[in-house]
Structure formats: C-alpha cells, structure tokens
Amino acid sequence: MKSLEELRAIREKMQSQVSMRAEDHSHIRVVVGMATCGIASGARPVLTTLSNLVQQKNLTDKISVTQTGCIGLCQYEPIVEVMEPGKPKVTYIKMNPDKAEEVLERHLIGGHVVEEYTLNSADIK
Secondary structure (H helix, E strand, C coil), rough: CCCCCHHHHHHHHHHHHHHHCCCCCCCCCCCCCCCCCHHHHHHHHHHHHHHHHHHHCCCCCCCEEEECCCCCCCCHHCEEEECCCCCCCEEECCCCHHHHEEEEHHHHHHHCCCHHHHHHHCCCC
C-alpha cells in the first residue's frame, strides 16, 4: 500500500464483499461447501467465480453468496446449494468455475434449473 486512499479503497471493496454475504432471507442464497473435501475438490475457485460474477453483474441486492462447512456428500464435491424463497433447495454437484457461471446465467438470472448438474441427476443407488 502506498497511501491512505489506497487502504480506504481496499476497505470499501472488502466491505461490499462482506455485505454481499450477509444473511437476508428475501435474497436467493447460494451456499458453497468449503470443508476440507470441498476445498480439495476445487470449491475455492467455484466460490470466487460466483462471488465475482454476482458483484460484476450488480446482483448483490438479489443474490447472496456464502460458504459453509461440510454438506455431507463428499463424493459429489464441490457442491453448491441454491435456496430461493418459496422454492425447493437445488443442490448442484461436481461443480467447477465454468459450471458455476452457467448456473448463474441459466438458473439464478434465467430462472431455469440446470438439471444435468444437480444431485437429482446423479446415479445414486
């Protein structure tokens, strides 16, 4: 850091990210599993992609992106859960940044669940 202004700019940027993650039950909540298994499977770039896209597209008043610990389905990590008020929870599995961007565009903005990435599409026996 070279100046107090630069420090203030960094502080403002970080405060907007923190407020974006605040709990608000009128928002669409996007939760990324960030336990050890999720991180080892690539959850961090998924979380970063979703957070950055929500900010870039000025959707912070509609969508909050947060992280959680273990979701309990380690073999399907990285996992992203989408909770919309008045709708059933959607669990996306084996996510990556490209899939996360597609989910943002098709589901969170377009309103259509990307069925092929959901837990329901997994061959569970």
